[in-house]
Amino acid sequence: MIRAFLAVELSEDFRNQIARIQQDLKTALTRELPRAVHLSWVRPASIHLTVKFLGDIDEQIIEPLREGLAEVFMDQRAISIPLERLGAFPSFQSPRVLWVGASERWEQGDDARRLVGLHEAVETCCDALGFAPDNRPLSPHLTLARIKTGEREFGQVLAASGVLDRLLSLGSLAVESVTLMKSELKPTGSVYTKLWDAGLTRLNG
Numbered sequence: 001m002i003r004a005f006l007a008v009e010l011s012e013d014f015r016n017q018i019a020r021i022q023q024d025l026k027t028a029l030t031r032e033l034p035r036a037v038h039l040s041w042v043r044p045a046s047i048h049l050t051v052k053f054l055g056d057i058d059e060q061i062i063e064p065l066r067e068g069l070a071e072v073f074m075d076q077r078a079i080s081i082p083l084e085r086l087g088a089f090p091s092f093q094s095p096r097v098l099w100v101g102a103s104e105r106w107e108q109g110d111d112a113r114r115l116v117g118l119h120e121a122v123e124t125c126c127d128a129l130g131f132a133p134d135n136r137p138l139s140p141h142l143t144l145a146r147i148k149t150g151e152r153e154f155g156q157v158l159a160a161s162g163v164l165d166r167l168l169s170l171g172s173l174a175v176e177s178v179t180l181m182k183s184e185l186k187p188t189g190s191v192y193t194k195l196w197d198a199g200l201t202r203l204n205g
Contacts, residue, residue, distance in 0.1 A: 001056045003183045006069075006122065008049040008175050009194070010142075015044040017170050021100060022144055028161045029154075037150030037157070039098075046192065047142050051178055052122055054131060061129060062180065062195060068125040069178060069198040076118050078200045079111050079175040081140045084168045092158060094151040100168060101141030115140060115175070118200075122178065140173075176200055 010018070022041055033039075085103050088095035106112055119138035127133055147154050158164065177200060182193040 004057050005053045005181055006051040006178050007181050009179050019044045028163050032157045034153050037154045038148040039145050041145045042143050066196050072121045072125050073200050076200045079115055080172045082172045083170040093155045096147050098145040099141040099143050
């Protein structure tokens with residue numbers, strides 16, 4: 001058995017952009033943070049767009065899953081997601097997760113609807129192989145940091161810093177394939193190993 005999930009990987013250039021955004025936020029926020037606030041920044045090398053968490057799976061299902069996704073992706077075109085909005089879960093007033101995601105305007109467009117279709121296709125394929133369904137919509141966001149304690153205090157610093165008024169310029173995340181990732185928990189944190197890719201039709205295909 002292995003612990004695994006499906007995800008969209010980031011290019012090296014995109015990871016560098018994420019690292020720059022994180023550093024800008026640290027510069028703007030860290031100096032003003034009270035001692036009650038404890039947060040952890042996600043390493044850029046570990047950031048990805050999660051498509052579906054699979055949990056503990058039998059290694060014998062790995063190849064049938066790849067074949068199933070390769071078949072359904074023949075009808076799926078690659079998607080470009082502009083990441084230009086800073087967000088927080090559950091709210092900016094008391095955040096536990098700080099993320100960067102798609103603009104609200106993009107979420108009303110055709111590419112957002114195609115992302116919904118892609119997620120539904122993945123769910124249908126996984127359901128046929130016995131995986132538990134996940135009815136939550138796929139949220140196109142990348143986690144930058146997790147706030148462990150002092151959420152309200154962090155929210156106050158966030159509001160006063162002015163970072164929420166800035167337009168981010170990360171560029172667009174190209175969803176051209178979905179990767180099966182193996183996850184192993186080590187003393188230093190989770191270690192991800194890529195097992196395979198299932199490609200979508202290219203944007204210019």
